Amino acid sequence: xxxxxxxxxxxxxxxxxxxxxxxxxxxxxxxxxxxxxxxxxxxxxxxxxxxxxxxxxxxxxxxxxxxxxxxxxxxxxxxxxxxxxxxxxxxxxxxxxxxxxxxxxxxxxxxxxxxxxxxxxxxxxxxxxxxxxxxxxxxxxxxxxxxxxxxxxxxxxxxxxxxxxxxxxxxxxxxxxxxxxxxxxxxxxxxxxxxxxxxxxxxxxxxxxxxxxxxxxxxxxxxxxxxxxxxxxxxxxxxxxxxxxxxxxxxxxxxxxxxxxxxxxxxxxxxxxxxxxxxxxxxxxxxxxxxxxxxxxxxxxxxxxxxxxxxxxxxxxxxxxxxxxxxxxxxxxxxxxxxxxxxxxxxxxxxxxxxxxxxxxxxxxxxxxxxxxxxxxxxxxxxxxxxxxxxxxxxxxxxxxxxxxxxxxxxxxxxxxxxxxxxxxxxxxxxxxxxxxxxxxxxxxxxxxxxxxxxxxxxxxxxxxxxxxxxxxxx
Amino acid sequence: xxxxxxxxxxxxxxxxxxxxxxxxxxxxxxxxxxxxxxxxxxxxxxxxxxxxxxxxxxxxxxxxxxxxxxxxxxxxxxxxxxxxxxxxxxxxxxxxxxxxxxxxxxxxxxxxxxxxxxxxxxxxxxxxxxxxxxxxxxxxxxxxxxxxxxxxxxxxxxxxxxxxxxxxxxxxxxxxxxxx
Ligand code: SF4
Numbered sequence: 001x002x003x004x005x006x007x008x009x010x011x012x013x014x015x016x017x018x019x020x021x022x023x024x025x026x027x028x029x030x031x032x033x034x035x036x037x038x039x040x041x042x043x044x045x046x047x048x049x050x051x052x053x054x055x056x057x058x059x060x061x062x063x064x065x066x067x068x069x070x071x072x073x074x075x076x077x078x079x080x081x082x083x084x085x086x087x088x089x090x091x092x093x094x095x096x097x098x099x100x101x102x103x104x105x106x107x108x109x110x111x112x113x114x115x116x117x118x119x120x121x122x123x124x125x126x127x128x129x130x131x132x133x134x135x136x137x138x139x140x141x142x143x144x145x146x147x148x149x150x151x152x153x154x155x156x157x158x159x160x161x162x163x164x165x166x167x168x169x170x171x172x173x174x175x176x177x178x179x180x181x182x183x184x185x186x187x188x189x190x191x192x193x194x195x196x197x198x199x200x201x202x203x204x205x206x207x208x209x210x211x212x213x214x215x216x217x218x219x220x221x222x223x224x225x226x227x228x229x230x231x232x233x234x235x236x237x238x239x240x241x242x243x244x245x246x247x248x249x250x251x252x253x254x255x256x257x258x259x260x261x262x263x264x265x266x267x268x269x270x271x272x273x274x275x276x277x278x279x280x281x282x283x284x285x286x287x288x289x290x291x292x293x294x295x296x297x298x299x300x301x302x303x304x305x306x307x308x309x310x311x312x313x314x315x316x317x318x319x320x321x322x323x324x325x326x327x328x329x330x331x332x333x334x335x336x337x338x339x340x341x342x343x344x345x346x347x348x349x350x351x352x353x354x355x356x357x358x359x360x361x362x363x364x365x366x367x368x369x370x371x372x373x374x375x376x377x378x379x380x381x382x383x384x385x386x387x388x389x390x391x392x393x394x395x396x397x398x399x400x401x402x403x404x405x406x407x408x409x410x411x412x413x414x415x416x417x418x419x420x421x422x423x424x425x426x427x428x429x430x431x432x433x434x435x436x437x438x439x440x441x442x443x444x445x446x447x448x449x450x451x452x453x454x455x456x457x458x459x460x461x462x463x464x465x466x467x468x469x470x471x472x473x474x475x
Numbered sequence: 476x477x478x479x480x481x482x483x484x485x486x487x488x489x490x491x492x493x494x495x496x497x498x499x500x501x502x503x504x505x506x507x508x509x510x511x512x513x514x515x516x517x518x519x520x521x522x523x524x525x526x527x528x529x530x531x532x533x534x535x536x537x538x539x540x541x542x543x544x545x546x547x548x549x550x551x552x553x554x555x556x557x558x559x560x561x562x563x564x565x566x567x568x569x570x571x572x573x574x575x576x577x578x579x580x581x582x583x584x585x586x587x588x589x590x591x592x593x594x595x596x597x598x599x600x601x602x603x604x605x606x607x608x609x610x611x612x613x614x615x616x617x618x619x620x621x622x623x624x625x626x627x628x629x630x631x632x633x634x635x636x637x638x639x640x641x642x643x644x645x646x647x648x649x650x651x652x653x654x655x
Contacts, residue, residue, distance in 0.1 A: 011519050016485070016541070020602060035602045037541055040487060041580030043588065045571040060568035063491020063626065107497070111517065129518035131507045142501060149500050162498050163491045163626050264592040267585050270600035274584075274591065283592065383589070396589050432519070444490075 003027075005426060010435045012112040012129070013443050019434055021416050027423055032416035034409045034438060036273040043395045051077050051369075051390045052170060058382065059164045061399070062444050064107075066164050067100035067155060068375035068400075069382070071237075076382040077170025079257070080369025081390065083362060088355035089172035092158060094237040095185075095347045096167060097373065099154025101236060101340040102192065104376035105292070105333045106151060108442045109199055110144030113330055116436050117206050121213075122429035143195045147337075150188045154344065157181050172359035182348050189345055193306070196337045200310060203331050216418050218326035218411035218437050221246045223278060223288030225403060226295035227256070227374050234299040234311070234339060236374040242298045243278060243288060248322050251278065256372035259381055263398065275405045276398055290378025290403040291441060292332035297322040302335070304342035310335045326411050329440045365390075375400040377444050401443045411437035479640050481506075481530045482523035483515040483559075484549060486542040487569045487609060488535025491626040492560035493517070496636075498629035506633070509640040523552040530639045532557045536566045537615050541604035550616035555639060558612040559632070561625040568625075570609040577606045620645060623652070 003023035010017040021032040042061055049057060054073035059066030071093055078084055085093070115128045119136060127135070134141045152162040158175065159165020167173050207214060223246060227239040243252045243262070254262055266275040266283045278286030288294065297318075302308040314335060317323050323332075347353055371382040378400030385394040415437040419430040485493060493516060497503065506512070513528055514520035523531060531553025537546055550556055561567040572580055578597075586595040612618050622635055631651050638645040 009516075009521060011521065012517060018602065033602075035600070037602070037604050038487065038539060039581065039584065039606060040538065040569045041572045041575070041577070041584065044575050044580035044583040047575075047583075057568060057571075060489050060491070060625070063489040063494045066489070066491060111497070115519075125519035129512075130503075131512055131518070134504055134507060138504075142504075145500050145503070148497070152498060162629075163494055260589055263590060265588070265590045266592055267594045267596055267598065269596065269598050270602055272598050272603065276590070283594070394589075398590060 005420075005431070007431050007435060010438050012115070012435075013439050017438060017443070019412055019438070021420065021434070024422075029413075029417045029420050032413040032434065033270055034412045036271045039272045043397055046395045047392055049392050051080055051384060051386055051392060054382070054384065054392075055168055056164075056166065058397075063163050064444055065100060065104055065375045065377065065400075067096055068373055068380050070159075070165065071097055071168050072371040072373045072375075072380050072382040074168035074170060075371030075373065076369040076384045077371070078369065079371060080366055080384050080386055081170045082364030082366045083171035083360045085172040086355075086357045086360055088176070088352045089358045089360075090238070091347050091350055091353050092173050092177060092358065093168055095177075095344065095353070096155055096158045096165070097237050098340040098344045098347070099151045099158075101151070101376055102337055102344075103148045103151030103155070105337040105340070106144060106147040106196070108376075109330060109333055109337070110141070110147070112442070113436070113439050114144070116432070116439070117202070117330070121432050121436060125428060125432070128432070140198070143191075143198065147192055147195045150192045153188070154185055157185060169359070171361060171363070174359075176356045176358050177354055179354065182354065185344065186348055189341060192341045193338065196334060196341060200331075200334045200338070203334055207327075207331070214325050214327045217433070218414045218440075219324045220289070220326065220407055220410055220414070221324060222407060223251065223286070224294045224297035224322055225288045225290050226298040226379060227372070228253070228299050229303060231303070232300040233303040234295055234301070234307075234336070236336070236340070236343075238373075241372070241379065244298050244322065246322070248297070248318075248320070251280075256379070256381065257370040259370070259372075259383075259398070265398070265402070271405070273405045274402055276403050277406070284406060287406040288403065289407045290400060291329065291376070292336050293323065293326075293329045294378060294403075295374065296332040296335060302339050304339055304346065307335055307339035307342055310338060326407075326437060326440045329442070333442070375444075377401050377442055378403050399444075401441070404441045404443065408438055408441050408443060411440070478509065478511045479529035479642070480513050480524065480527075481510045481515075481532065481636065481640065482513040482528045482549070482553070483532035483534070484523075484545050485516055486533060486535035486545055486563075487538040488560060488562040488567065490516075490534070492534040492562075495626035495629050496632050499633040500629070502633050506636055506640065509637060523549055525552065527552050527554065529553070530555050530557060530636070532559050533563050533612055534559045536562045536569055536609050536611055537607070538569060538572065538609040539604040539606050543607070543615060546612060546615050555619045556612075556616065557620040557622060557635065557639070558618045559622050560627055561623055563612045564621050564623045566609050566611045573609050581606070622647065
């Protein structure tokens, strides 16, 4: 008899997902699947829209990283209409993007995954959340809330609103930065750095005490993928894509506009989320990981001092090889947050940041445009083909979380097999660890299923005959 | 008297309405004092209490059978049901899908997309929900409070939740209905 455990919805992630764990006769895990259960169809219904509407339509793919879609759509517009933005506009777009990295990463570490680390994987699910954190450490929670606010305020300063801002257009941006606004942002930097450093300390202390969990929790061997600077430094706004292999050797460094030569997407029947992979190695050998762990592995250094020191310590964990531990996603996420805050300082110090030369109105129509950016969760591609009126004929989107689909699925399977054993009753804390395997990747299922949008977690335990033996939900 | 219970969930939306809820920043602590936050996407309870909650909040429209279940369950278990944001109130941006066929949209994404390899097919596993026309929440279940905006401003969400948590009916007019 086969049993199935269903976890639905997976909580403290963005969007809805469900995990099914299929069991063998002896009560051990046969295989666990991650199902992403929604499809919205942006690629199709954007056909016929005008290119300049895309920076407003596509952010509605995801309210957690709307700025990534907003900027990727504007960059695709720059490319499509042949109107590269003046330098000040690029600086301001990048500034907005740093605001988003800070708010999204900060929220994920403290408010979504923080409860697992600070209250424990096995804590009572009724309190294992941000309200429980308020009770356990009100001061830290307030600092975390303010870190997110710091990022959101940068977005609002530039784009008028915190979520779904209106700022970037093909060729530049629609508003320059005023001196008072620049100084206002600057005044929040010191606190933001201090909170992030406190987070890093929490992470390191936690890692020291939980080495056992870290070492047996979905340690996966994959390639790593992300944008880098010309020195192979970590890059979040603009640069070439670098792909390294399992041993850390560079496989490719390419202009992301040529992504179709390097990446293909595989489809499985049991999920609406596609599986991108490196074409030359084929499916599934060519799987790689993106997001904070992917980027920290794919880059050699960080070009700001505090974050670079942290990156050195992080890299030491891998002993010259990539860091493969899924739970170190949290660590890498904080290093990137530190980089993003330092980068805000660099951008604000640049004399061009106050310039009013923010829009290139000369266009040289190209017919196709690709916009690429490092969203908080990984590399995002918007690819538009249009007619000479700028009306879209084709839209292809490869969204950050998708690149990690194989890894999330594998992590869920591996964690289920590690913690759920034959002959032992299944406990809630074990299932929470299965969820944490998803959560570590900070998936954005709305994004990934622009395409999809819903991600609850139910675990069904099913026997080999397809009978549901046990369904676990938390309520 | 015990605190009023609030539960929330998201359907076919973008999570932006819940993010706007978090944008009330430190005032979330005030809401946590006034009310008991039960199942929400940012807490670990999976479903609104079977014994019921005082306020149920839903973000997003309804575009598949799984969303229908979520909407019906929340309606059954909530005294007051709030449609949060344009997607829940009107259908929002995802309702653009109603202008093209569901099959065409699936075909484009899973078979025709330039990056999809020869494994391309429309996923059809029984674990997956079935797509439907995109509808506003009130087309599926009766709604008590409508909060438009994409997303509604954090101040508006704070006002609505704090009024409801104190047993009053929020009145949305003037500035509260103005969003940018
Ligand atoms: S109303 Fe806007 S912000 Fe809210 S879920 Fe819909 S698209 Fe997102």
